[in-house]
Amino acid sequence: MPPALTQHPELRRRILAVLNAEPTGVLTATSALNRIYEDFSWTPQDHEPFPSAAGDEPRWRKRTTTQYSRMVREGLAHPSPDQRWRLTPAGRGEMTIEDESLGAERSRRARMWEELRAKGGPTEVRPQLVNELGFHSGQRCIYADKTRTVSAVSPAGIALTFLHTGTAYEDELTETGVVYHFPSTNAPGRDRSEIEAARAAYTFGMPVFVNTTAARGTKTVYRGYIEDFNDDLKALLVTFTNDEIPPDHAAENPFSITDETPNGTAQTLRATRPNQRRFAFAVLARYEERCAVCTMNIPGLVQAAHLVPKKNKGSDDPRNSLPLCANHHLALDRGYWAINPQTLAVHTSRKGPAAAQFGFTKQNLQHLRAQPHPEALERAWQTWQRHPLNS
Numbered sequence: 001m002p003p004a005l006t007q008h009p010e011l012r013r014r015i016l017a018v019l020n021a022e023p024t025g026v027l028t029a030t031s032a033l034n035r036i037y038e039d040f041s042w043t044p045q046d047h048e049p050f051p052s053a054a055g056d057e058p059r060w061r062k063r064t065t066t067q068y069s070r071m072v073r074e075g076l077a078h079p080s081p082d083q084r085w086r087l088t089p090a091g092r093g094e095m096t097i098e099d100e101s102l103g104a105e106r107s108r109r110a111r112m113w114e115e116l117r118a119k120g121g122p123t124e125v126r127p128q129l130v131n132e133l134g135f136h137s138g139q140r141c142i143y144a145d146k147t148r149t150v151s152a153v154s155p156a157g158i159a160l161t162f163l164h165t166g167t168a169y170e171d172e173l174t175e176t177g178v179v180y181h182f183p184s185t186n187a188p189g190r191d192r193s194e195i196e197a198a199r200a201a202y203t204f205g206m207p208v209f210v211n212t213t214a215a216r217g218t219k220t221v222y223r224g225y226i227e228d229f230n231d232d233l234k235a236l237l238v239t240f241t242n243d244e245i246p247p248d249h250a251a252e253n254p255f256s257i258t259d260e261t262p263n264g265t266a267q268t269l270r271a272t273r274p275n276q277r278r279f280a281f282a283v284l285a286r287y288e289e290r291c292a293v294c295t296m297n298i299p300g301l302v303q304a305a306h307l308v309p310k311k312n313k314g315s316d317d318p319r320n321s322l323p324l325c326a327n328h329h330l331a332l333d334r335g336y337w338a339i340n341p342q343t344l345a346v347h348t349s350r351k352g353p354a355a356a357q358f359g360f361t362k363q364n365l366q367h368l369r370a371q372p373h374p375e376a377l378e379r380a381w382q383t384w385q386r387h388p389l390n391s
């Protein structure tokens with residue numbers, strides 16, 4: 001296997017190291033990137049080009065800039081309208097956290113997981129065992145084991161285990177991942193603290209566990225990483241894996257209109273479900289949880305629709321999608337309407353029902369905060385022109 005891209009936590013360490021080495025704590029973005037490039041080693045994948053509208057740039061550079069923006073959002077660095085990078089006092093404090101402490105926490109989690117498996121886990125184990133091994137304590141939705149994980153950079157700790165009760169969002173847990181909604185209890189302060197602990201686990205790429213109720217009052221524990229975290233959706237995506245390396249963000253990959261499945265066409269239901277979960281999360285995060293052509297915005301009733309459908313090997317890239325209510329999704333899939341890639345206008349088929357019958361409240365996609373990829377719109381439009389309802 002070729003060496004992977006340098007991981008986000010490592011990119012962050014590099015930015016912190018270079019800016020903290022400056023007595024003034026300020027560098028132009030260009031000098032900061034040059035130093036980060038020269039002071040550290042990079043994998044061949046880091047050097048590959050990242051295609052973008054502004055022209056290709058190497059992936060390491062794109063990813064490092066993205067990481068800086070993330071640090072701005074988390075209050076560790078200042079926004080740089082003047083193209084200067086500088087840390088906030090919180091960012092300066094971050095250097096006091098030694099890499100070893102995060103490494104030690106990673107090792108401790110690895111040992112806990114090994115022990116659970118050695119004692120007959122991780123499926124259908126006694127609830128007491130889960131507590132004895134330190135995975136959980138009390139009834140917290142998100143347990144951070146604060147005595148071990150609170151530090152200057154993670155004042156709320158680093159989330160360790162997510163309690164999945166199976167009551168509110170049962171359908172959202174699969175064998176390969178879970179969309180976990182932020183806790184919203186009658187103790188908002190505690191909820192906020194738990195959400196911050198989850199954010200820290202996401203930021204540091206720390207492995208986490210999901211504690212679920214299994215048959216006959218037993219517990220099943222899953223191990224994974226927080227692959228995505230979204231304040232607007234008030235939800236995060238945990239992907240289950242035994243890998244040592246946290247998964248990267250799909251949105252950073254170059255756009256690909258089709259999906260190359262590794263072993264051809266024969267995909268089991270289980271193999272496709274995790275993609276659906278990840279796909280839906282990414283689509284709602286990109287556009288928002290509201291139908292693109294009407295007013296439906298009830299959480300859970302907005303679906304992720306493919307523009308180039310799965311049956312034509314359409315990819316699970318969110319740019320090959322629109323958020324739609326169930327009716328407009330079905331109507332799209334049946335060829336009743338499509339989007340003109342030039343004007344972004346909604347067109348209905350020549351032989352189908354008239355536009356007025358569909359209850360569209362939007363005549364085009366201009367109002368969306370993000371647009372689908374032009375290639376996906378074009379391909380869907382071309383296919384639609386040949387649809388029986390139009391010929």
Ligand SMILES: [Zn+2]
Pocket residue numbers: 291292293294295296324325326327328
């Ligand atoms: Zn709709």
